[in-house]
Amino acid sequence: xxxxxxxxxxxxxxxxxxxxxxxxxxxxxxxxxxxxxxxxxxxxxxxxxxxxxxxxxxxxxxxxxxxxxxxxxxxxxxxxxxxxxxxxxxxxxxxxxxxxxxxxxxxxxxxxxxxxxxxxxxxxxxxxxxxxxxxxxxxxxxxxxxxxxxxxxxxxxxxxxxxxxxxxxxxxxxxxxxxxxxxxxxxxxxxxxxxxxxxxxxxxxxxxxxxxxxxxxxxxxxxxxxxxxxxxxxxxxxxxxxxxxxxxxxxxxxxxxxxxxxxxxxxxxxxxxxxxxxxxxxxxxxxxxxxxxxxxxxxxxxxxxxxxxxxxxxxxxxxxxxxxxxxxx
Numbered sequence: 001x002x003x004x005x006x007x008x009x010x011x012x013x014x015x016x017x018x019x020x021x022x023x024x025x026x027x028x029x030x031x032x033x034x035x036x037x038x039x040x041x042x043x044x045x046x047x048x049x050x051x052x053x054x055x056x057x058x059x060x061x062x063x064x065x066x067x068x069x070x071x072x073x074x075x076x077x078x079x080x081x082x083x084x085x086x087x088x089x090x091x092x093x094x095x096x097x098x099x100x101x102x103x104x105x106x107x108x109x110x111x112x113x114x115x116x117x118x119x120x121x122x123x124x125x126x127x128x129x130x131x132x133x134x135x136x137x138x139x140x141x142x143x144x145x146x147x148x149x150x151x152x153x154x155x156x157x158x159x160x161x162x163x164x165x166x167x168x169x170x171x172x173x174x175x176x177x178x179x180x181x182x183x184x185x186x187x188x189x190x191x192x193x194x195x196x197x198x199x200x201x202x203x204x205x206x207x208x209x210x211x212x213x214x215x216x217x218x219x220x221x222x223x224x225x226x227x228x229x230x231x232x233x234x235x236x237x238x239x240x241x242x243x244x245x246x247x248x249x250x251x252x253x254x255x256x257x258x259x260x261x262x263x264x265x266x267x268x269x270x271x272x273x274x275x276x277x278x279x280x281x282x283x284x285x286x287x288x289x290x291x292x293x294x295x296x297x298x299x300x301x302x303x304x305x306x307x308x309x310x311x312x313x314x315x316x317x318x319x320x321x322x323x324x325x326x327x328x329x
Contacts, residue, residue, distance in 0.1 A: 024049030026287035027126035028076035029303030035083035127254035164243035171249030276306035
């Protein structure tokens with residue numbers, strides 16, 4: 001059922017088998033499998049999953065290439081709710097390991113917020129990441145093109161930039177070596193630093209040796225129409241013609257609610273086994289939070305794996321169910 005402030009009290013005393021933090025492709029996939037395994041699950045979704053911004057899913061098996069990410073998510077939520085799963089729109093603030101259960105504190109509502117606590121035996125962290133975008137005075141100008149031909153994932157969209165004039169927008173020098181991978185699809189690369197850092201002489205020479213342009217002047221705005229970016233205007237009034245762009249400025253990881261629990265990390269990612277189990281035996285991580293490939297279709301598979309492993313564990317602990325009528329005959 002869809003949970004809201006009006007019916008929160010109906011679920012306060014329930015101990016779920018699994019709480020899933022995040023309603024993206026991975027979290028919804030996990031929830032669907034959990035419900036089909038006859039387990040009780042609650043998905044807590046803050047809204048606006050990374051895939052929500054994908055205007056067209058060109059690489060998802062079986063879907064028309066013009067399917068928006070938000071359609072995939074809506075269909076997933078409808079499927080989950082049809083299986084009697086619980087869904088709450090809220091922001092998970094804290095998870096506390098209580099031993100046999102976890103307590104999950106949630107902020108519900110942006111105004112007049114309430115802070116219910118739910119309990120669960122297992123936790124699946126599926127809250128994902130959000131990409132850092134170039135900060136402009138008019139951020140709406142960025143959103144006008146992001147997810148169309150201003151991309152954030154080369155694995156997803158490298159095919160879309162083949163032989164086009166591509167702007168690579170980076171947030172640090174550590175991001176610039178991505179040009180090596182971008183050049184597989186197009187060598188027509190201009191690197192934009194937005195004035196955020198100083199490029200080393202060694203890196204300047206490397207870019208020059210490959211014929212790539214380097215623009216360090218901050219960006220005033222993106223240029224284009226009908227969601228198709230065709231260049232940038234710099235703060236000094238100059239313009240640079242482009243046909244596409246790739247943003248590589250890093251990401252925000254939505255995992256702060258786990259800070260009170262010691263978990264093995266690799267950089268900003270949670271380390272898991274092949275089924276998604278973290279270094280804590282009852283916490284699983286799927287999708288962009290874990291070490292691996294950041295892809296919608298991979299996250300959906302991760303959800304199936306984590307849910308299946310949890311079901312296997314609960315099933316083994318419960319043992320076989322007897323056919324009582326036969327035993328009493």
